[in-house]
Amino acid sequence: MNVGLTNHKITQALERISKAVRVLLWEESKKYGISPIQIQILIFCLSHKLEMLKVSFLAKEFDLTKPTISDSVKVLIKKELLKKIPDMYDSRSYSIALTQKGRNIAKKTSYFTNSLVAAVGSIDNDLQGAFLKNLLHIIHKLNKDDVISIQRMCLTCYHYNNENNEHFCGLLNRELQNQELQIDCPEHKIPS
Ligand code: SF4
Structure with missing residues (x-):
């Protein structure tokens, strides 16, 4: 029997876990009618400092392009889940912050990995x-x-x-x- 290389099997296992995270995220996404990355942006805003809540920082954080993040942020602002906080020193720059409605959704969705947390906890x-x-x-x-x-x-x-x-x-x-x-x-x- 070819048992396979352990590092390949671990990589496959990590892929499965990553798939589970994507599935759980999609479920939340369908519930609130916003995309998975938009859910992740809301959750990120919940627990990070204002200086990190800029499009350029989020693009690096999620390994996505600035236009992709910028489009998601625009949608979230339109849906009144995020608001812009102007930069005092640079009129072209701004940070984002959760509105009350956005905070409520971020808090509820931040538990989306609960089943994975429980499995690891075992x-x-x-x-x-x-x-x-x-x-x-x-x-x-x-x-x-x-x-x-x-x-x-x-x-x-x-x-x-x-x-x-x-x-x-x-x-x-x-x-x-x-x-x-x-x-x-x-x-x-x-x-x-
Ligand atoms: S990330 Fe840095 S500051 Fe934070 S606990 Fe680790 S070593 Fe300390």
């Missing part, structure tokens, strides 16, 4: 830590190979150090367990 806690560490390693490699854009995670952070094969956050000034590694840290700093 794995033993130590294994979850090792799983997270290895997934971050894969994401880091994809980032280094320019497949995906910069990630706000420990492995790409100025404050991160892993001498002696241990994770250390210079900002918190302490060691981090695998389970504490961040994938979207508000304090992430790009190394200079």
Whole structure:
């Protein structure tokens, strides 16, 4: 029996999980009559700082072109789910923010991965830590190979150090367990 290469099988498994995420996102999308990327923009707005809520930043975040994001933002503004916040220092620039209606939808849809969260939660806690560490390693490699854009995670952070094969956050000034590694840290700093 050809058992296949493990790295290929893991890649196939990741594809299946990615498909599950797409299916769950489509279900939410149909419920609210907006596209999957529009749902993702609303959810992103829920938990990120205003300075990140610009078309150019979102384009990098979702690895899409600025016109694609700009079109989605226009639709969301028209549907009164987002509003424009003008930039005080640059009249041509603006950020976006959720309206109350947009916030309500973002909160409800932000649970779209619940079934996946529950499935991962059924794995033993130590294994979850090792799983997270290895997934971050894969994401880091994809980032280094320019497949995906910069990630706000420990492995790409100025404050991160892993001498002696241990994770250390210079900002918190302490060691981090695998389970504490961040994938979207508000304090992430790009190394200079
Ligand atoms: S600041 Fe955040 S991303 Fe950076 S090392 Fe510390 S916990 Fe990780």
